[in-house]
Amino acid sequence: MLRFLAGLLLLMSPAGPVPARAQNAPPAEQKPKYEYFSGTITALDEDKVTVIKSVLGKNSETRTFLISKTTRIEGKMKLKVRVTVRYTRDDDGDHALHIIVRTVQKK
Numbered sequence: 100m101l102r103f104l105a106g107l108l109l110l111m112s113p114a115g116p117v118p119a120r121a122q123n124a125p126p127a128e129q130k131p132k133y134e135y136f137s138g139t140i141t142a143l144d145e146d147k148v149t150v151i152k153s154v155l156g157k158n159s160e161t162r163t164f165l166i167s168k169t170t171r172i173e174g175k176m177k178l179k180v181r182v183t184v185r186y187t188r189d190d191d192g193d194h195a196l197h198i199i200v201r202t203v204q205k206k
Contacts, residue, residue, distance in 0.1 A: 132187065132188075133185050133186070133187060133196065134185070134186055134187070134188065135183060135184065135185055135186075136150060136152065136162055136164075136183070136184045136186065137150075137152060137181070137182065137183040137184070137201075138150040138151050138152035138153070138160075138162075138181070138182070139151055139152075139153075139179060139180070139181055139182075140176060140177070140178055140179065140180055140182055141161070141178070141179075142163075142178075143176055143177065143178060145166070146165060146166050146167075147163055147164060147165050147166055148163070148164050148166060148176065148182075148184075148195065148198070149161060149162070149163045149164075150162055150163075150164065150182060150184060162184075162193060163192070163193065164184050164186055164192075164193045164194065164195035164198075165191065165192055165193065165194050165195060166195050166198075167194065167195075169196070170194075170195045170196060170197070170198065171196070171197045171198070172197075172198045172200075173197075173198065173199045173200060174199065174200025174201075174202065175200060176198065176200055180200055180201070180202075181200075181201040182198055182199060182200050182201060183198075183199045183201065184197070184198050184199075185197040185198075
């Protein structure tokens, strides 16, 4: 009888290996996507900065970034200086996270 049950079980099992079903893993928290923009400051206010990027042979692009208390600023910002801005986008606009003022090194 035991051989009969073992044979029946063997016949009822699939012929090949059974693929395991993937478990629905909870979605990992998405890290905010950081973007970068480099250019020259054209307008500067206490809570925002406007930067223009001009590339030879292409149309210039202007972006305005919101500055908050958490924005890190390296260097002294003033009009017509080159900067690199690390920012995130959301419904309110582009929020500057880190602004680096690029200085010209004298030779």
